[in-house]
Amino acid sequence: MLPATASSLVAQVRGTGPTFTATSPLTGERTVDVPSSTPADVDDAFAAARTAQRSWAALGVSRRAAVLLRLHDLVLDRQAEGLDLIQVEAGKARRHAVEEVLDTAINARYYARTAAKLLRPRRRTGALPVLTRTVELRFPVGVVGVVSPWNYPLSLAASEVLPALMAGNAVVHRPDPATMLSALWVRALAVEAGLPPALWQIVAGEGAAVGPLVVDRADQVCFTGSTRVGREVAAQAARRLVPASLELGGKNPLLVLDDADLDRAVEGAIRACFASAGQLCISIERVYVADRLHDEFLRRFVARTATLRLGVTGDFGADLGSLASARQLDTVTAHVADAVARGAVVHTGGRPRPDVGPYVFEPTVLTGVVPGMRMYAEETFGPVVAVYRFATDDEAVALANDTAYGLNASVFSGSGARGEAVAARIDAGSVNVNDGYSAVWGSIDAPMGGWKDSGLGGRHGAEGLHRFTRVKTVARQRGLGLAPAYHRPGEESAAWTRRMTAALRLLRRTGR
Structure with missing residues (x-):
């Protein structure tokens, strides 16, 4: 190849x-x-x-x-x-x-x-x-x-x-x-x-x-x-x-609000979590789902994840490829092992797949990931995601913002206005509504960059x-000077001050 x-x-x-x-x-x-x-x-x-x-x-x-x-x-x-x-x-x-x-x-x-x-x-x-x-x-x-x-x-x-x-x-x-x-x-x-x-x-x-x-x-x-x-x-x-x-870096969240279309949210999360085997700076590693939808979302999301095809061929047959290196495989494996040892539950995946390729890791969904586990706050950068539940939009926003990072986020809602309102409250440089990452990434006319520990400045x-x-500013002055002349009688400076004051009042009245 x-x-x-x-x-x-x-x-x-x-x-x-x-x-x-x-x-x-x-x-x-x-x-x-x-x-x-x-x-x-x-x-x-x-x-x-x-x-x-x-x-x-x-x-x-x-x-x-x-x-x-x-x-x-x-x-x-x-x-x-x-x-x-x-x-x-x-x-x-x-x-x-x-x-x-x-x-x-x-x-x-x-x-x-x-x-x-x-x-x-x-x-x-x-x-x-x-x-x-x-x-x-x-x-x-x-x-x-x-x-x-x-x-x-x-x-x-x-x-x-x-x-x-x-x-x-x-x-x-x-x-x-x-x-x-x-x-x-x-x-x-x-x-x-x-x-x-x-x-x-x-x-x-x-x-x-x-x-x-x-x-x-x-x-x-x-x-x-x-x-x-x-x-x-x-x-x-x-x-x-x-x-x-x-x-x-990033530890990017995806929020599924209680009015979201579940089919769309599941497919959006699949793409957001597992594109490039999770080795995308703006990929999702944390999914928060409203109580009303949590169990059904988790069931569908796990079932859909389990169907993803692994492969290292040069055609379009594979849904996921390989991690990039042995070091990256070691990091992903260690994060999952640490979480499981501390009580997290693996619903699907969780293993390296050397039978497919030397650095392939299964797409993995966990619950019960809590503070103290490495993958709770550290960037895993692999095909691994933790799913959580929330009760209110306020709680969801607080959970999403509970990170040192602020690169990308996603909100799924049946109401575009509600989704955008929640998106505006998330501390991240880019937030997608009803999409995982492509909506912002593809909107190349708009800037894209990180907040907090996720960076400075932005591309696009x-x-x-x-x-x-x-940037250079060049300004050419004509007519009235912007300062009174030196070595002139005091009354001339006072007159200049009155003229400038009148000019500023006029600009205020004319909306300038």
């Missing part, structure tokens, strides 16, 4: 250090050897990127947009190749790999179509109408450092890199070493679409070794990963006074582009 061109993709890496071997979670076997990047390699990557960025920024928005639109078409035309790469190196079912390809195309098209409007000079209200002409200007920050994760190796790379490029920046990108090929594939397509190769530099190596080198040299940092490492990235960026956007929408720019 590994495309014949896979090994040639590695030639894009700027690395002269020792090679490391990536393996496939589908089989545990070697996929490719990748050279690691030394500090000198990272220096060279930034130097080349800075030189290329000046010409790219001067090229103009429309010509940059043309590259992204050609990339959009290439991603869709070559999607089978991309799907193969994602499956081989991330282990997910093909139906979930499709999300990454589509998301990459959507990001390319959205920012190509909207960047001219979002980046153009914008008139702002001046200090004095007519007399003050104020304009907001946006400029690229320079070279953006992107550190992307293994769980969505194509989508989470493209959703950071593409808007950064569209804003006129260059990028130095360190993909996770376990899933280099997906990022290298889309980078190769971008070059084929007309992107100057030096603009998107790829460096490689373990995060603790190469990640800090990128953060130390970048003019803007984008990191997706754990909250623990995110804090370190934020602190490192803060010491240099460079901006950082961070998408971090205008914010997803503006974060890669610096």
Whole structure:
């Protein structure tokens, strides 16, 4: 299933250090050897990127947009190749790999179509109408450092890199070493679409070794990963006074209110909990169900979960694929074992399935998960969910908010107005009503990011582009000055004060 061109993709890496071997979670076997990047390699990557960025920024928005639109078409035309790469190196079912390809195309098209409007000079209200002409200007920050994760190796790379490029920046990108090929594939397509190769530099190596080198040299940092490492990235960026956007961990809740359509809620929860085997930052790990519906929801949800098909093949036959690594399998297994040892009940699943694949774990539903168990508050990041009951909407909101995280949430209700009202009370950067995660994720015109320990800033929408720019305000004053002249008689200052006071009162009366 590994495309014949896979090994040639590695030639894009700027690395002269020792090679490391990536393996496939589908089989545990070697996929490719990748050279690691030394500090000198990272220096060279930034130097080349800075030189290329000046010409790219001067090229103009429309010509940059043309590259992204050609990339959009290439991603869709070559999607089978991309799907193969994602499956081989991330282990997910093909139906979930499709999300990454589509998301990459959507990001390319959205920012190509909207960047001219979002980046153009914008008139702002001046200090004095007519007399003050104020304009907001946006400029690229320079070279953006992107550190992307293994769980969505194509989508989470493209959703950071593409808007950064569209804003006129260059990028130095360190993909996770376990899933280099997906990022290298889309980078190769971008070059084929007309992107100057030096603009998107790829460096490689373990995060603790190469990640800090990128953060130390970048003019803007984008990191997706754990909250623990995110804090370190934020602190490192803060010491240099460079901006950082961070998408971090989550312990995401789904609420089933007492007027919800059970069939829809069960299917929504299946998708929300088990997409990409639960290895999605915005996937659901906690389900809260109203007392009136709890028993029937649990019965249907368990029965439906038990029917999900496991597989590590390259077709669309599997509902769930593999976890990404032995380490991730160990974490998921330990969370379930700890919960069971402390009294939780497994209703379905709960076991590794080496007969299917080396890192496959069954989709698992538990009840009786309480404080003190690891999976009660820690992010499991696997196909494991705990189901709880609640009595009132107020209790449901309190339970949903009882976490250090605030990335994503979901509310199912038969009343759209009620669902939205409850959603507005949940402390999370994105909340879906009658959907698990796709409604927000697919609404690319709106920002998406975490609250609390789930991160800073966000991707998508205008914010997803503006974060890669610096803002300059230019204001030109005509006529009446905004301060009395120095070295003039006191009565002139008093007269100026009276005029300004009258002007402010007039603006108040005219609604300005």
